[in-house]
Amino acid sequence: MRHFKTLLFHELKLAFHSWNTWATAGLFLTLMGTIYWFALLECSRSPQPWTPVEGTFKLFWLPLLCILPLLTMRSFSEERRAGTLSSLLTTPASIAAIVWAKFLAAWITWVTLWLGFIPFTLLVNLRLGSVNEQRLSDPSVLIGALSFIFMSGLLHVAIGILCSCLTRSSALAALLTFIMLLGLTAAGGALESLPIESWTWLGWLREPAAHLRTFGHLQDFAAGVIDSRPLVLYITGNLLCLGLAVLAVEGQE
């Protein structure tokens, strides 16, 4: 992992100086603000079994599918298209350091975007306090849901980085990321909805289905339940994707 720190600072600097990041951040905050606004409206009309923050985070898949690919798509594909990756590989920096620096920079940007949502809840809470006896923002729910986003982000961002390694086209990288994230997010729900119990020959799918239920993980985290299985899933998934990304870069150069 030679030169990891140098590369990470460089990637972060690039990310926070890039119009792409700022445009993506604007899009993200607009999207999240809109969702939160509708959640607030819903809660103001009649009491709901969920808080506005919970309602907003239930739609976490929207920014995940629409925003995350925009953050990761250029990381490798753009460098490959411009040829600067070859040039970078002639330095003593290792490929693993390059991949991890790009991943961590993208993950930090993703986390920062989500942290940008907190002021919305603080402002609303400060101005309105509660509506219909319902607390507008339960800090524990907010912290739990954000923890889920950060933890699952390890895998989701790594998928984006891997997809960016596979092509020279940023648009194609974004599309690949979208498809893979959609598959991953939907897979758990789809498997759960299958009548696995009645199909004995599909019995082996029961365990994986239980592990992949992304929305269930969000609920657990928001409720403050820390289960080691999703942690293992996201961490091992992250290591697998980044390992494959290293191999992809090695193979292409």
Add this chain to the structure above:
Amino acid sequence: MTEPTTQPVAAVVAELLTKRYGSLTAIEDLSFTVAPGEIVGFLGPNGAGKSTTMKILAGTMAGTSGRATIWGESVSLNPAAAKSHLAYMPENNPLPDDLRVEEYLTLRAKLKNVESKNVQARVEKVMIDCDLIRRAKGRLIGQLSKGFRQRVGIADALLAQPKVIILDEPTIGLDPHQILGIRDLIRSLRGQMAVLISSHILHEVEQVCDKVVIINRGRLVAQGKTEDLRRELLPNAVFKLTSNTPLAQLLEICLQIESASKIEIQENLAGGWVRYQITIPTQSAIRENLAAHLIKAGVAFREIAEEHYGLEDIFLAATRRTTNDGLKN
């Protein structure tokens, strides 16, 4: 930077390098060396495999077989050590458009193991050497002209004072003034670092390089000092003679002077004068005083001059020879 205890005999070794893409062979059994401090020109027609060879030596592409070492370190087995002795400027010199020149060079210096305390000084030094300090230091690379971009690439190559520099077409797209500047810069590296440089401008290579390596269709066709190659590939000396002596008589005289002589008419000029081409072996004893021999034999002439063979002729002879061999095979 890691310093081996002893200086290796060769700064760059390519030994039986082969690269295949499926059924297509880009280079085959390519072997050559570059000595420390030596400037070597790497020549070949388009598609000969120059860039492929350079990429393998720089470690950005894996060869199919063979061995490549940089300053004694294997490029494939110990890439980090090999890269620490090497700077490579690829063809078209890809650079990040959204960084400023100084910012980019500072990053590259850090990645190339330049000590933190020396980074600023080294960046300043190479910017002065490459004439970037006044007009390009704070500019975005994306806004630079082709010439300045090439200078940034060369400045990057010089940053860590590597033992070996590989430059793939460093003067492509530059105007004559810029070519002159870069040529002087490369010449100034002689004795300090080994330089392997590919270029299509043969005159430039001849002026700068101590030795040339010529490849064609992925195979080595010639290597050595220009003078040695001239002797090997162009075994005949050619004279241009303007005389009014008839061909038959002149041929008879020439054969008496040198039995291996050949004569052909180049051009019929006004007033009965003819421009002949006389070919004799380079090693012939009469080469140095052919004019005296002709005068002694009573040949009247108004002009005689030996053709000078440049690197272009050597290159053409070497590549033509292998092309003909290939056609025969």
